[in-house]
Amino acid sequence: MSIHAVSVNSVSKKFRLYHERNQSLKSAVLRRRRSVHEDFWALQDISFEVPEGSTFGLIGSNGSGKSTLLKCLARIYTPELGSITYKGRIAALLEVGSGFHPELSGRENIFLNGSILGMSRKEITRKFDEIVDFSGVEAFIDQPVKNYSSGMYVRLGFSVAINVAPDILVVDEVLAVGDAEFQDRCKQKFVQFREEGKTVILVSHAMDMVQDMCDQVAWLSHGKLVATGEARPTIASYLKSVEPQ
Numbered sequence: 001m002s003i004h005a006v007s008v009n010s011v012s013k014k015f016r017l018y019h020e021r022n023q024s025l026k027s028a029v030l031r032r033r034r035s036v037h038e039d040f041w042a043l044q045d046i047s048f049e050v051p052e053g054s055t056f057g058l059i060g061s062n063g064s065g066k067s068t069l070l071k072c073l074a075r076i077y078t079p080e081l082g083s084i085t086y087k088g089r090i091a092a093l094l095e096v097g098s099g100f101h102p103e104l105s106g107r108e109n110i111f112l113n114g115s116i117l118g119m120s121r122k123e124i125t126r127k128f129d130e131i132v133d134f135s136g137v138e139a140f141i142d143q144p145v146k147n148y149s150s151g152m153y154v155r156l157g158f159s160v161a162i163n164v165a166p167d168i169l170v171v172d173e174v175l176a177v178g179d180a181e182f183q184d185r186c187k188q189k190f191v192q193f194r195e196e197g198k199t200v201i202l203v204s205h206a207m208d209m210v211q212d213m214c215d216q217v218a219w220l221s222h223g224k225l226v227a228t229g230e231a232r233p234t235i236a237s238y239l240k241s242v243e244p245q
């Protein structure tokens with residue numbers, strides 16, 4: 001029986017879409033404080049399991065709910081319905097620069113981001129050199145990160161996230177921002193993760209990369225789960241579904 005690193009149980013996530021939001025006190029009074037909105041279910045009744053030690057991809061067209069699901073997995077969003085259970089420590093790398101303060105230096109941000117991700121100061125100090133080495137931004141480590149390029153942000157963010165020694169690493173499309181050499185290094189790191197029995201969950205539109213790296217995928221469409229399964233056949237079905245007729 002395989003052990004699950006993550007179990008997603010009937011998860012639904014709703015957003016409120018405002019049509020006429022009250023922008024002023026006057027409009028609030030005139031409309032008796034009611035804003036006009038409708039509920040939009042970005043995820044509906046999603047259930048699947050991610051086997052421990054696997055690399056797992058989320059695929060689907062634009063707006064299908066992949067990033068929303070990743071944010072639920074990273075506990076940034078709380079689903080209205082359903083639950084997610086985890087086995088182990090989770091670290092997430094979602095948006096370029098998330099968890100970084102622009103005015104602080106790279107060095108200070110390593111400590112800030114590391115502690116947000118659950119590392120102690122001692123642990124960060126011990127891993128500091130390794131984090132900087134992997135990121136390749138040592139020449140700029142004492143510059144405020146607001147002066148970094150988006151690739152440099154991602155390098156540093158990814159480097160901190162993998163050094164948290166997570167059991168589960170959740171990564172959004174951000175890696176696409178890094179250059180080819182950095183992407184290669186990240187891929188090698190994912191392979192090493194798998195060998196160490198760790199779990200990676202990633203979102204990407206690069207189907208060749210997903211096929212290359214993932215054991216299994218979940219395919220989303222309009223907030224619903226179409227299929228989960230072995231990467232190759234599931235990606236083939238997804239690509240067939242989006243082919244022009």
Ligand SMILES: Nc1ncnc2c1ncn2[C@@H]1O[C@H](COP(=O)(O)OP(=O)(O)OP(=O)(O)O)[C@@H](O)[C@H]1O
Pocket residue numbers: 015016017040042060061062063064065066067068069
């Ligand atoms: N904060 C939000 N408020 C309202 N609607 C949102 C919010 N975030 C996402 N949505 C909506 O939820 C749906 C799913 O969005 P999501 O970003 O999860 O899709 P995605 O599959 O990651 O898309 P892409 O491939 O373009 O990155 C979209 O219709 C989007 O407009």
